[in-house]
Amino acid sequence: MHRKPNLPEKICPVCERPFSWRKKWARNWHHVRYCSERCRRSGRSGR
Numbered sequence: 331m332h333r334k335p336n337l338p339e340k341i342c343p344v345c346e347r348p349f350s351w352r353k354k355w356a357r358n359w360h361h362v363r364y365c366s367e368r369c370r371r372s373g374r375s376g377r
Contacts, residue, residue, distance in 0.1 A: 337350045337351045338350070338351045338359070339351070340362065340363075342363075342364055342365040342366075342369050343363060343364070343373060344364060344365075344369040344370075344372055344373040345365065345369055347365060349365035
Protein backbone atom coordinates (compact mmCIF):
# COMPACT_ATOMS: atom_id res chain seq x y z
CA MET A 331 0.00 0.00 0.00
CA HIS A 332 1.24 3.48 -0.86
CA ARG A 333 1.77 5.49 2.32
CA LYS A 334 1.48 9.03 0.90
CA PRO A 335 -1.39 9.11 -1.60
CA ASN A 336 -2.37 12.78 -1.23
CA LEU A 337 0.81 14.61 -2.26
CA PRO A 338 0.46 17.67 -4.51
CA GLU A 339 1.46 17.27 -8.16
CA LYS A 340 2.61 19.52 -10.99
CA ILE A 341 3.17 18.96 -14.70
CA CYS A 342 6.70 19.40 -16.04
CA PRO A 343 6.66 21.89 -18.95
CA VAL A 344 9.47 20.04 -20.78
CA CYS A 345 8.50 16.35 -20.66
CA GLU A 346 4.82 17.03 -19.81
CA ARG A 347 4.73 14.32 -17.16
CA PRO A 348 3.26 14.74 -13.68
CA PHE A 349 5.65 14.83 -10.73
CA SER A 350 4.88 14.77 -7.02
CA TRP A 351 6.00 16.86 -4.09
CA ARG A 352 9.29 15.83 -2.47
CA LYS A 353 10.52 16.67 0.99
CA LYS A 354 13.59 18.47 -0.37
CA TRP A 355 11.20 20.86 -2.17
CA ALA A 356 9.17 21.60 0.99
CA ARG A 357 10.36 25.20 1.41
CA ASN A 358 10.10 26.25 -2.22
CA TRP A 359 7.43 24.04 -3.80
CA HIS A 360 5.78 27.10 -5.37
CA HIS A 361 9.05 27.82 -7.28
CA VAL A 362 9.62 24.25 -8.54
CA ARG A 363 8.85 24.03 -12.27
CA TYR A 364 10.76 21.00 -13.57
CA CYS A 365 10.67 17.35 -12.55
CA SER A 366 14.42 16.80 -12.85
CA GLU A 367 17.76 18.47 -13.44
CA ARG A 368 17.76 17.13 -16.99
CA CYS A 369 14.44 18.81 -17.80
CA ARG A 370 15.59 22.03 -16.15
CA ARG A 371 18.70 22.16 -18.33
CA SER A 372 16.90 21.36 -21.56
CA GLY A 373 14.01 23.71 -20.68
CA ARG A 374 16.27 26.73 -20.43
CA SER A 375 17.88 26.11 -23.80
CA GLY A 376 14.49 26.56 -25.46
CA ARG A 377 13.73 22.99 -26.41
